[in-house]
């Protein structure tokens with residue numbers, strides 16, 4: 001038996017023994033996910049146990065080095081772990097900005113002390129992170145950001161405002177873009193820094209969304225003290241890190257597009273007289289969508305396999321972001337159509353407080369967060385197709 | 390298996406792209422059209438393709454082929470799509486070779502596969518009788534006669550029908566048009582008495598024909614596979630053929646994008662390169678994305694076909710997606726070129742005129758979208 005076969009056998013056995021039954025069902029939405037953090041309230045004992053067991057093995061972040069709390073798995077082993085988890089429909093034990101955004105950036109640009117300090121806490125779900133990029137006047141034009149950093153020797157004093165900061169009110173720490181030099185061109189005066197959200201002068205005010213939920217905030221910094229030991233990479237070189245992190249954010253956002261099994265739902269709701277969905281017009285729309293969704297699923301697989309073979313995904317992540325989020329939006333439009341008027345229930349037990357409608361509305365932000373669809377298309381046309389500016 | 394080309398497949402891709410780019414670019418198809426060439430392909434090219442092993446790409450080594458598998462076949466077809474290279478590759482080396490390998494007896498395999506692999510014998514399939522693909526709808530009749538069979542009826546949209554040496558024809562030995570059962574395959578010589586071949590000039594300038602069978606008498610050993618059981622070989626062989634057609638469409642779509650992007654970097658209006666217009670940039674970026682998704686499904690379907698088993702879900706996925714994408718690509722390419730895109734002198738006309746034919750061949754978008762849904766259980 002090869003090493004990989006052995007690994008697969010053992011992984012399967014371990015998962016069988018350690019993944020609680022209730023964690024073998026898909027998460028029902030953002031509220032059903034384990035985000036971790038100092039103040040996280042577990043929805044069940046199973047959710048907590050599942051995180052602890054996976055965290056202890058480093059399998060929340062399978063490919064990170066073991067010394068930083070990861071599983072130390074090769075990419076091939078990680079692929080096996082993922083497919084074994086998929087086999088029993090195991091949920092991710094932990095979803096977090098730390099895992100899919102900050103972690104990869106720290107691994108590439110952080111120094112040893114920073115990695116030792118922050119990565120294991122991400123892996124075990126102890127510290128929850130938020131992303132301080134966007135500002136009122138720096139959205140798509142992110143490099144126009146103006147949060148000001150005054151150099152005070154071993155630390156900076158920060159003043160300014162972030163906006164649309166997802167979960168700023170729930171997060172423990174923030175990775176933040178600040179302006180450390182106003183005298184140079186906009187891309188060259190930005191730094192990437194980390195600080196605790198409990199630091200004096202940090203204030204997060206939740207903003208209510210069309211979904212009725214408040215997952216993101218206006219975040220204000222008034223004379224906030226941030227230590228230089230937590231400045232990642234070189235001073236004024238934060239833009240490079242910011243962009244690298246975005247490629248991970250984008251491929252991660254794109255990845256969500258195929259989670260909800262649409263055709264199974266449609267079968268249940270519309271029935272299949274003569275083996276086909278009862279409503280022909282909807283069947284047509286669904287199959288059109290499912291063809292693209294299957295194609296996208298294989299594109300994710302190919303992109304990961306190509307990255308495995310030859311390094312970074314780079315600008316291709318913009319294609320995944322654009323395509324995956326547009327798919328997710330159309331998927332939720334279809335879920336609404338399949339449910340008919342039931343989809344518009346906003347409150348009440350029957351609909352789990354309007355779950356369908358709220359999830360549908362939430363997807364409208366998919367093609368805005370992490371850089372809009374239009375911005376992704378700009379990146380594809382310039383960076384991949386080489387079209388002139 | 391990783392969803393990427395392995396080293397050997399990558400080498401094949403590079404050599405196929407080099408080969409067809411040099412030996413059979415679009416200008417060759419233009420020449421064939423302008424010369425009203427009877428074969429509708431270049432015989433010397435086909436000879437060289439045989440030397441390269443392309444004609445025996447799916448044929449086992451035992452029968453003289455190179456057995457590169459479906460990923461290999463798709464990679465070659467993609468290169469042919471980019472160049473619109475005309476040849477009997479699809480009719481003979483993909484469709485017919487697959488049917489014979491799956492349904493033929495030892496004698497039929499021994500007689501035909503080595504000759505196909507060597508490029509010496511051209512075989513094609515006659516399956517459809519009406520404009521829309523519908524194998525089960527076949528009504529061409531095969532009646533027992535003189536210890537063999539007598540074939541009567543009409544077939545249309547036969548690839549390389551004018552030049553093929555042998556025709557595998559789908560005929561009804563029992564049942565009614567629409568029944569899946571009762572269909573049988575026969576190998577008929579093109580010079581058989583009572584067979585009338587009408588070469589049909591079509592938009593893509595390739596070698597199509599309609600065939601009228603006026604009581605064509607064949608021996609009992611012309612039967613390929615079980616009587617009444619044609620679908621056992623036909624269905625899986627057609628699925629391979631569809632995947633390879635999807636690869637050809639992928640090549641066409643990629644070429645349309647590449648040429649269009651190059652034009653956007655060169656043509657000026659309003660004093661600037663038209664590639665600076667965001668309205669065009671975004672359309673190019675969207676097309677790029679659709680092509681990448683198509684590339685993924687073609688590769689996945691080809692890999693699954695190499696692994697064996699029923700690949701109908703994958704084949705319909707690939708064919709449906711590629712049909713959509715190549716339709717978008719050919720339309721966008723013309724639009725983004727403006728007036729010049731409409732001229733015969735420019736090559737896009739050849740691409741759109743070939744693309745629609747390949748879209749229709751062995752099932753269009755609607756056929757495969759419906760089949761994909763059925764296979765998915767809805």
Ligand SMILES: Cc1cc2nc3c(=O)[nH]c(=O)nc-3n(C[C@H](O)[C@H](O)[C@H](O)COP(=O)(O)OP(=O)(O)OC[C@H]3O[C@@H](n4cnc5c(N)ncnc54)[C@H](O)[C@@H]3O)c2cc1C
Pocket residue numbers: 130131132133134135136138139140141163164165166167216365366368369370371372373374375378
């Ligand atoms: C649900 C959600 C969560 C978010 N979470 C976070 C977070 O955690 N942290 C964080 O920092 N930010 C977050 N954001 C902010 C997000 O990154 C910004 O909203 C996004 O970058 C767009 O910026 P904007 O809102 O200022 O829109 P604008 O940039 O003002 O865009 C308005 C419109 O103009 C278009 N546009 C702008 N520039 C161009 C151009 N060059 N070409 C073509 N069209 C253009 C846009 O595509 C859009 O359609 C989140 C946003 C959402 C919706």
